[in-house]
Amino acid sequence: MTQESTPMTDTNISRRTFLAASAASGLAGLAPFAPALAASGDDWGDDWGEAFAAALRRNPMLLGWKTPPDRLDTGSLAVTGAWPAGLKGRFFRNGPSIHDRFGRRYRHWFDGDGMIQEFAMDGGRIAHRGRIVRTPKLDREDAAGRRLYSGYATHLESQAPVRGPDALNAANISVLHHGGELLALWEGGSATRLDEATLAAKGFKTWSPKLGGVPFSAHPKVDPDGTLWNIGCALLPRPALVLYHIDRAGRLVKAALVDAGPMGLIHDFVVTHKSLVILIHPFLVNPARAERAGILDAHVWKPRAETRVLVVDKEDFGKRRWHALPACFGFHYGNGWEEADGTIRLDHCLAGDPGIVTETLRY
Numbered sequence: 001m002t003q004e005s006t007p008m009t010d011t012n013i014s015r016r017t018f019l020a021a022s023a024a025s026g027l028a029g030l031a032p033f034a035p036a037l038a039a040s041g042d043d044w045g046d047d048w049g050e051a052f053a054a055a056l057r058r059n060p061m062l063l064g065w066k067t068p069p070d071r072l073d074t075g076s077l078a079v080t081g082a083w084p085a086g087l088k089g090r091f092f093r094n095g096p097s098i099h100d101r102f103g104r105r106y107r108h109w110f111d112g113d114g115m116i117q118e119f120a121m122d123g124g125r126i127a128h129r130g131r132i133v134r135t136p137k138l139d140r141e142d143a144a145g146r147r148l149y150s151g152y153a154t155h156l157e158s159q160a161p162v163r164g165p166d167a168l169n170a171a172n173i174s175v176l177h178h179g180g181e182l183l184a185l186w187e188g189g190s191a192t193r194l195d196e197a198t199l200a201a202k203g204f205k206t207w208s209p210k211l212g213g214v215p216f217s218a219h220p221k222v223d224p225d226g227t228l229w230n231i232g233c234a235l236l237p238r239p240a241l242v243l244y245h246i247d248r249a250g251r252l253v254k255a256a257l258v259d260a261g262p263m264g265l266i267h268d269f270v271v272t273h274k275s276l277v278i279l280i281h282p283f284l285v286n287p288a289r290a291e292r293a294g295i296l297d298a299h300v301w302k303p304r305a306e307t308r309v310l311v312v313d314k315e316d317f318g319k320r321r322w323h324a325l326p327a328c329f330g331f332h333y334g335n336g337w338e339e340a341d342g343t344i345r346l347d348h349c350l351a352g353d354p355g356i357v358t359e360t361l362r363y
Contacts, residue, residue, distance in 0.1 A: 052105055055363045062363060065109060067099050072117070072130035083124035091119040094175040094184050098132060102146045108296065109361040111151025113138050114172030114184055116199050131199035133171040133184050133192060153296035153362060164213050165189035166204055173218035178228055179250020181205070185218040187233065187265065207244065207252040214242055219332070221271040229271050229314065231278060235285045235295070239263045241310075243276065243317050256317035260310060264299050270336035270346045276312040277336055277344060281329045283354045301354055303327045311344065329354045 056062045096112030099105055106112055117130040132138070140160070141148050148160040149168050162168060171184040171192040183191040183205055190204035190213055206212040215232030222228050226248025234240045241260045245253040263280045270277040282305035290298035306324040313319035334347030 049100075049105070052100075052363065059363070065099050065112075065363065067101070067112075068097055068115065068130065070098075070132040072115075072128070074128040074130075077119075077126045077128055079124060079126060085124075088122040089120075091121065092175045092177070092182065093117045093119075094133075094171075094173065096170070096172045097130075098138075101141070104147055106151055106154045107362060108151065108153035110172075110296075110357075111154045111170070112172060113170050114186075116175060116184060116194060118199060129199070133194070134201045135169050135171050135192060137167060137169055150294055153294055155294045165215065166213050169204070171201070176220060178220075178222070178246070179248065181250060185216070185220075187218050187267065188215055189213055191216050207246060207255070211252070211255065216242075216244065217266070217268075219268040220244075220246075221269070223271070223273075229276055231266065231269055231276070233263075233266045235263070235265060236290050236298075237287050239285065241266070241278065243312060245314070245317075254317060258310070258312075258317075258320070261308070263308075265295070267331045268333050270333045271314070272336050272338045272344060274314060274338055275344065276310075276314060277346060278310040278312070279325070279330075279348070280308040280310065281354075282307060282327050283329055296358065299354070299358075301329075301358075303353065328352070331356075 052062070052065075056065075094114050094116050096109055097115035098113035099109075099111070101113075113135070114133040115130050116133060117128065120127045137149060144160075147156060149162070150156040150159060151170070160167075166189040169186050169189045169192065171186050173187060174185045175194075176183045176185055176191070182194040182196050184194055184201070185191050190206065193202040193205050194200065195202055204212070205216075207216070215234055217231050217233060220228050220230035228244070228246040228248075230244040230246070232242035232244070234242070239260055239262065241258040241263075243256045243258060245255070247253050260278075260280060262284045264283045264285050266278060266280065269279070282302040283299050284302060284305075285295070285298050286300050287298070289300070305327055307326065307328050309323040309325060311321050311323065328348075328350045329352070330348050330350045332349050334349075336344065336346035338344050
């Protein structure tokens with residue numbers, strides 16, 4: 001299987017270069033979520049409270065979709081059983097938590113604003129606290145007293161102007177500690193820097209002065225030597241991938257832009273000791289649909305199409321090859337490795353279709 005790559009193979013990609021290549025390719029929007037601003041439907045409605053209560057009665061799993069306070073100070077937690085003497089430190093989690101605000105409720109799990117939760121472990125004791133990630137998006141909405149922006153799957157008919165992908169940044173997917181910094185991650189724009197002592201947001205992370213706002217995905221991979229690899233995903237009006245190589249101290253080593261052809265939102269990828277392995281499932285964005293709906297509803301499942309596999313050399317991002325697999329869908333991967341004969345093997349949680357994101361996580 002062959003695939004044309006973008007003529008721009010300069011691994012020292014800058015924000016200006018990315019924008020120029022984007023414009024040349026029709027890539028006016030850096031964030032996969034930005035085109036949802038044109039959505040004509042309004043998913044908020046006035047009966048969100050009753051609708052959610054009814055959905056909760058039908059599906060107890062939705063208990064996790066109830067919005068907590070902006071600040072949690074649980075204190076010491078009860079410990080049952082024997083605690084390993086050498087186990088101490090801090091464990092951080094992040095995820096969509098703020099689902100309703102200002103009398104309106106998001107309609108999909110992926111839309112909720114993020115909350116960082118910390119579990120501090122020492123001497124057989126665990127203390128817990130949580131803090132909402134106060135992004136510029138959330139600050140603007142709190143100041144306005146209403147939701148201003150659509151989410152991944154919740155459409156707002158009248159929205160505030162969006163000036164770049166981070167205007168929509170909910171910092172709600174995962175958390176990373178790298179190069180001495182604690183970062184809340186999103187998929188459509190920058191990582192958000194956090195104060196380790198207070199968990200307060202400190203602004204967006206830029207891996208170089210020229211890469212502000214370029215998408216940095218939420219599942220980076222860290223090699224045993226501390227080297228970090230990641231992708232960024234821009235979808236509309238034409239898809240592109242950004243590749244990142246960051247050293248253990250948090251310094252950008254190289255980045256590159258790849259014209260990957262038709263694709264949808266890519267949530268995760270695999271690294272081996274030699275390669276980055278990126279599966280592009282046939283759940284693809286249709287730009288024409290994005291003009292009338294949010295980013296999720298702009299995706300189209302094509303079960304007769306291939307799952308395309310991009311393999312990129314870690315030492316040289318310009319060395320790429322393409323493979324094909326049968327149609328499948330999935331979010332996350334386990335391990336990946338390359339055998340002596342060059343065969344790449346990986347663990348992938350597969351589904352026959354994208355129903356988990358289009359139906360199960362929607363309410």
